[in-house]
Amino acid sequence: xxxxxxxxxxxxxxxxxxxxxxxxxxxxxxxxxxxxxxxxxxxxxxxxxxxxxxxxxxxxxxxxxxxxxxxxxxxxxxxxxxxxxxxxxxxxxxxxxxxxxxxxxxxxxxxxxxxxxxxxxxxxxxxxxxxxxxxxxxxxxxxxxxxxxxxxxxxxxxxxxxxxxxxxxxxxxxxxxxxxxxxxxxxxxxxxxxxxxxxxxxxxxxxxxxxxxxxxxxxxxxxxxxxxxxxxxxxxxxxxxxxxxxxxxxxxxxxxxxxxxxxxxxxxxxxxxxxxxxxxxxxxxxxxxxxxxxxxxxxxxxxxxxxxxxxxxxxxxxxxxxxxxxxxxxxxxxxxxx
Numbered sequence: 001x002x003x004x005x006x007x008x009x010x011x012x013x014x015x016x017x018x019x020x021x022x023x024x025x026x027x028x029x030x031x032x033x034x035x036x037x038x039x040x041x042x043x044x045x046x047x048x049x050x051x052x053x054x055x056x057x058x059x060x061x062x063x064x065x066x067x068x069x070x071x072x073x074x075x076x077x078x079x080x081x082x083x084x085x086x087x088x089x090x091x092x093x094x095x096x097x098x099x100x101x102x103x104x105x106x107x108x109x110x111x112x113x114x115x116x117x118x119x120x121x122x123x124x125x126x127x128x129x130x131x132x133x134x135x136x137x138x139x140x141x142x143x144x145x146x147x148x149x150x151x152x153x154x155x156x157x158x159x160x161x162x163x164x165x166x167x168x169x170x171x172x173x174x175x176x177x178x179x180x181x182x183x184x185x186x187x188x189x190x191x192x193x194x195x196x197x198x199x200x201x202x203x204x205x206x207x208x209x210x211x212x213x214x215x216x217x218x219x220x221x222x223x224x225x226x227x228x229x230x231x232x233x234x235x236x237x238x239x240x241x242x243x244x245x246x247x248x249x250x251x252x253x254x255x256x257x258x259x260x261x262x263x264x265x266x267x268x269x270x271x272x273x274x275x276x277x278x279x280x281x282x283x284x285x286x287x288x289x290x291x292x293x294x295x296x297x298x299x300x301x302x303x304x305x306x307x308x309x310x311x312x313x314x315x316x317x318x319x320x321x322x323x324x325x326x327x328x329x330x331x332x333x334x335x336x337x338x
Contacts, residue, residue: 054242056114056123056235059186075176078119079159082126085116087155095147109150110238120183124235125176129167130157132227168231169216169224174274179231181295182267187239193298194263199310200297201262205269206318208287212276213322215284221275226321228275229268233319236264261314268319270295 089112096102099111107115110127117123134153139145164172182190202208216225240260247256273292276284297304317325 054114054238056117056120056183057187057239057242058120059189060120060184075173076159076161076164078117079122079126079129079164080157082113082117082122083130083154083157083159086112086126086130087151089115090151090154095151097147109154112154114238119180120186121176121180121235124183124238125179125231126159128227128231128234129159129163130154132167133157133163165224167224168228169221169275171275171277172228174277175228175231175271178267178270178274178295179235181299182270183235187243190298191259191263194266195259197298197301198304198306199308199312200266200294200301201269201311201313202290202294203309203311203313205265205291205294206315208291209269209272209318210322212272212279212284212287212291215279216276219279225272225275228271229321232264232267232271236260236267236319259312261316261319262312264319265314266294266298 086109089107090109092105093112094104094106095112096106096108098108102108113123113127113130115123117126130153134140134150134157137153139150139153161172164176168175185193213222213225216222240257244256247253269291273288276288279285279288293304297310317328320328
């Protein structure tokens, strides 16, 4: 029953994302021609659709390009530059509430962030941190919020180490490094690596992650734990949206999305391990090692001996916030008539 429910959950989610992606393309005919503050979004009258590529989901630049990139500064400085570049892009091209309503050269806020960074994973972290600060500053409290005020707030936003501590916890750098490790492969390649990998997760990985979250909550880091996990969720949300928009119409949705949930769960495990690395107990240390190992096996499977106690299984609800998962578990029997 669990496997059938999981399959239904994944297919329903994929269907929803496809619908959103299709809506985002209606009436929009632009594409990004460069990745700089002077980028111009042009009309593509022959296709009638906005390009679906998301630069934040593409692989790391070559070593030589990264070595000469100014974005290799310390993390908070690098993220601040992304926010400022996003503001520049919005000023140059114009801002829209979303790609489906953009006119001419306009960009949505998400698109501006996607094109503002060159280090994989950074754009997602920077946008999530800006959103946190925007909510903190009350920008979304009023129903009459204007795009101009959002762009002005983006332009005035800076990201410090203390901001990242508040958002992602004391081990924020390690959490960002894990996100960067996943994103450096590019979404498609990372999923391919997960598909090709031998079993990599402990059978009780979700229980371990839940136990570590409980310890984080007890230490006063509930919001920070959830913040780190939400960055992972945001990366996979944006990249699955972009990937589904490029799916061949006649291809099987179930096959196309195969192991996407596993790929996200492995990333969530690794970020959880990074977050909890300094929890002071022998038990926590062992739990951290177990969760971190999954991504390590995906990256370099040849360095690990086969372990028949490991699994590729994923709970249908485990990539949700615990409260959302509990609500869905309560609703599912009613919806399915079970």
